[in-house]
Amino acid sequence: MNLAELQARIKRNEPLARHTTSRIGGxxxxxxxxxSSDELLLIIGRADEMNLPxxxxxxxxxxxxxDKGIRGMVVINRSKEMKFNVxxxxxxxxxDSGVSLIALARDCIERGLAGMEWAIGVPGTVGGGVxxxxxxxxxxxxxxxxxxxxxxxxxxxxxxxxxxxAFEYRSSALKKYSIHERPIVLSAIFxxxxxxxxxxxxxxxxxxxxxxxxQPPGATIGSMFKNPKGDYAGRLIEACGLKGMRLGGxxxxxxxxxxxxxxDHASASDILxxxxxxxxxxxxxxxxxxxxxxxxxxxxxxxxxSSDALFxxxxxx
Ligand SMILES: Cc1cc2nc3c(=O)[nH]c(=O)nc-3n(C[C@H](O)[C@H](O)[C@H](O)COP(=O)(O)OP(=O)(O)OC[C@H]3O[C@@H](n4cnc5c(N)ncnc54)[C@H](O)[C@@H]3O)c2cc1C
Numbered sequence: 001m002n003l004a005e006l007q008a009r010i011k012r013n014e015p016l017a018r019h020t021t022s023r024i025g026g027x028x029x030x031x032x033x034x035x036s037s038d039e040l041l042l043i044i045g046r047a048d049e050m051n052l053p054x055x056x057x058x059x060x061x062x063x064x065x066x067d068k069g070i071r072g073m074v075v076i077n078r079s080k081e082m083k084f085n086v087x088x089x090x091x092x093x094x095x096d097s098g099v100s101l102i103a104l105a106r107d108c109i110e111r112g113l114a115g116m117e118w119a120i121g122v123p124g125t126v127g128g129g130v131x132x133x134x135x136x137x138x139x140x141x142x143x144x145x146x147x148x149x150x151x152x153x154x155x156x157x158x159x160x161x162x163x164x165x166a167f168e169y170r171s172s173a174l175k176k177y178s179i180h181e182r183p184i185v186l187s188a189i190f191x192x193x194x195x196x197x198x199x200x201x202x203x204x205x206x207x208x209x210x211x212x213x214x215q216p217p218g219a220t221i222g223s224m225f226k227n228p229k230g231d232y233a234g235r236l237i238e239a240c241g242l243k244g245m246r247l248g249g250x251x252x253x254x255x256x257x258x259x260x261x262x263x264d265h266a267s268a269s270d271i272l273x274x275x276x277x278x279x280x281x282x283x284x285x286x287x288x289x290x291x292x293x294x295x296x297x298x299x300x301x302x303x304x305x306s307s308d309a310l311f312x313x314x315x316x317x
Contacts, residue, residue, distance in 0.1 A: 006032065006043060016069060016298075019076055020060030021123055022262050023219040024271065026069030026298065037079040037096050037186045041151060044184055047073050048153055053180045055297070058098060058125030062132055064221060066298035067268045072180075077127055079186075082107060091192040092146060097127030097185040101134065104190075109204055114195035115144045120204040121211040123222070127185040131174045132293075133167045137207050142167035144191045150174075151184040170226055170293050179297065216253040219262040224275060225290040233282075233290055234258035240281040247273045272296070 010032045016025030030052075034040040040056070047054035053072030057063065079096035082104065091113050095104055101119040104126060108116045118139040122129070129141050130148055142162060151157045166173040174182055225233035237243070237257035244254045246263070248270030253259040260271050279290050 003042070003046065006039065006046075009033065010073075014074075016057075016060070016065045016074065019057060019074075020063060020065060020221075021219065022060075022064065022221045022266075022271070024262055024266055024268050025060070025063075025065030026067045026268070028070045028072075028074035030073040031076065032073065033076045033078050034098070035078050035080075037081070037098075037149075040075065040077060040079055040097075040184065040186060041157065043073075043075050044151060044153070047075075055179050055182070056127065056184055058128035059100065059123050061124035061222060062128055062134075062293070063295050063297050064268055064271055066296070066300045068299040068301060070298040077125060081187075084111065084113075086111070086113070086194075089194050091194065092189055093192060094187060094189045095126050096187050097125060097130070099126050100124070101126060101129050105204065108192060109197065109200045112195055112197040112200065113192040114200055115190060115192040117200055117204045118143075118207065120207050126188050130165070130185045130188055131172060131182070132170050132295075133172050135170070137210075140167070146189040146191050148188045149186040151186055153181055153183065157186055175295075179295075214256060216255040216259050216261055220253070220259050221271075221294045223258045223293050224260050224278070225258060226293045228288050228290065231288070232258070236282045236286055236288060236290070237278050240278070240285050242278055242281060245274065245277070247277070250274050252278065268298075272300075 010030050012030060013027040014031035015027050017023050032043060034043055044054060054075060056075045056077050058077050077098035079098035081096045082099055083094045085092045101122045101124055105116045105119040118137045122134055122136055133141050145162050147159045147161060148165060149157055150160045227233050234257040237252065242252050243257045245252045249262060249264040249266030250270035251261050251263045252274060253261050260274055282288050282290050
């Protein structure tokens with residue numbers, strides 16, 4: 001692999017709707033898939049040298065990309081290596097950041113290794129998971145991460161401890177950086193322990209069944225808002241009577257009100273309008289400010305404020 005080969009793989013004006021779980025998102029000026037962590041390093045290094053704004057996407061499962069799209073370069077991370085080191089009762093796995101969380105969970109279960117089974121139904125990659133401290137069923141990335149290899153922009157790659165990553169509920173030190181300055185997650189090492197494969201399969205089947213009955217199928221971005229302390233965003237949105245509300249091609253799910261579904265060629269603005277309505281209504285009725293879990297990316301121009309959306313809704317009524 002050399003720079004000329006990489007250059008030949010760059011796509012121009014590539015619709016990001018092809019690279020997000022919501023099937024929403026305008027074009028990236030330039031887009032390239034990194035097939036290994038070496039390629040990821042090379043591409044980011046080169047873009048930084050050229051002062052080209054550049055960001056990495058994994059599964060696009062936690063972002064809402066604007067209809068105008070993203071200026072500069074988007075790198076889709078497809079690095080895939082997984083290396084297991086199994087001892088008597090414990091094990092470690094070193095994975096590239098482009099490995100899907102579901103593939104990692106499945107592989108660990110098949111080898112009778114416990115620790116990642118919570119991720120069995122979580123879309124997206126290890127890289128996105130580390131940035132947002134993904135989690136489910138009482139566990140998260142922080143639960144058993146040993147170390148992460150990180151590329152700070154303009155520096156050599158280095159290993160960060162969980163302490164340096166300062167994990168919080170659906171956040172980390174990495175998430176606090178602006179998108180174009182955010183250090184890149186190259187790989188991660190997780191601590192695992194030996195367990196009975198049948199037990200692990202039973203647990204993961206239970207997790208999958210729970211997810212299937214509580215979350216909507218179709219094109220979504222997962223939970224739109226973080227749960228406020230001591231409550232649930234979905235409960236608050238439902239209590240405002242917004243379940244099933246539709247604007248354009250986007251709908252607040254009837255199955256789970258914290259999931260916003262692209263039901264019919266929704267635009268990013270359709271989703272953002274629903275976000276504004278939900279935030280404004282929940283604030284009006286409960287005094288709670290819902291904070292986005294999903295990250296807004298790209299060029300939004302003049303996005304509407306929550307109060308604008310609420311006034312418009314009242315005018316329509
Ligand atoms: C149906 C559905 C169910 C979901 N359920 C859950 C759940 O149970 N629990 C949960 O926590 N989440 C859930 N999510 C959200 C999503 O799965 C997680 O947030 C996941 O970790 C996102 O990973 P990603 O690779 O898709 O990140 P992306 O959406 O691609 O990126 C998210 C952010 O991370 C950055 N990023 C991505 N990769 C890297 C990297 N290698 N280095 C630096 N920055 C990077 C991006 O630039 C972006 O800022 C769900 C989503 C869907 C669609």
